[in-house]
Amino acid sequence: MITTVSSIMEKDLITIESMDSVDNARQVMAQNRIGCLPVMENGRLVGIITTWDIISSHPNRLVADAMTAPPIYVEPTASLWEAKEKMDKYCIERLLVVEKGQLIGLVTKTRLYFEIAKHFDMLTQLNKKDYIIYEGVKLLKSGKEVSLIFIDIDGFGIIDKEYGHIFGDLILKEVSDLLKAKVPADCFLCRYGGDEFVVLTPYKRDKCMELARELLDTISQHDYSIKVNITASAGISGGRREKSRFSVDYVDDMENLINLASLASTRAKRNKVPLVIAEGFIPSKT
Secondary structure: OOOEHHHOOEOOOOOEEOOOEHHHHHHHHHHHOOOEEEEEEOOEEEEEEEHHHHHOOOOOOEHHHHOEOOOOEEOOOOEHHHHHHHHHHHOOOEEEEEEOOEEEEEEEHHHHHHHHHOOEEOOOOEEOHHHHHHHHHHHHHOOOOOEEEEEEEOOHHHHHHHHOHHHHHHHHHHHHHHHHHHOOOOOEEEEEEOOEEEEEEOOOHHHHHHHHHHHHHHHHHOOOOOOOOOOEEEEEEEOOOOOOOOOOOHHHHHHHHHHHHHHHHHHHHHOOOOEEEOOOOOOOOO
């Protein structure tokens, strides 16, 4: 499952009332060594006051006059990427977490970025699976088409054994660079794991197939550093929208599409053909 804000948020929050003074807010923050306080009014979240708000306000002013409002927040089911987009959009360091109108947590930028770093592959400089799922969910929610290309390098285990892991890593880096240069700007690329890559597209099946063939040709025609012939197999899923195809669980839908494309790439490798189109759709687990 995709990592959500609920797994990294701080839950034991200290709050302050809107009618308290800025100086009181300063003292509370200093005593607890925290950089912000959610602001409440009659049990309702109305804003947030930060260290910067306090520095730029007179200590006798009311918190209600100095706070940042309305508060920016996400739901606990939001992905890390959605939280990052909001933080970047509003240039904030902390993001409140609200569920059914109730404040339940807070996420700091430091903690969020630390967690997102776990979903970034340092070798290839590509995001990992969670990012593709997030972008796919956005496409599905907006009613756009979704198709996936699952690319698996042929015989990579043999290359690793014959030339060593250092050269194996070099091949992975070169392949990832080729894909980054070739994948269109409206598509998304990730390293799925090992020698596997996934491309998320907003295309119908025929256009997705055309792109897949271009990517496979790019991989096979490149002159690699260790002078070996590299080929890859690919599987395609999606690109044939049907009203009954998707459940209400878009994350589950994306997981299923990735699995279908993966199985199709395995069949392509087994049958010694470059590309296989996945048939059907795996039912939702729910």
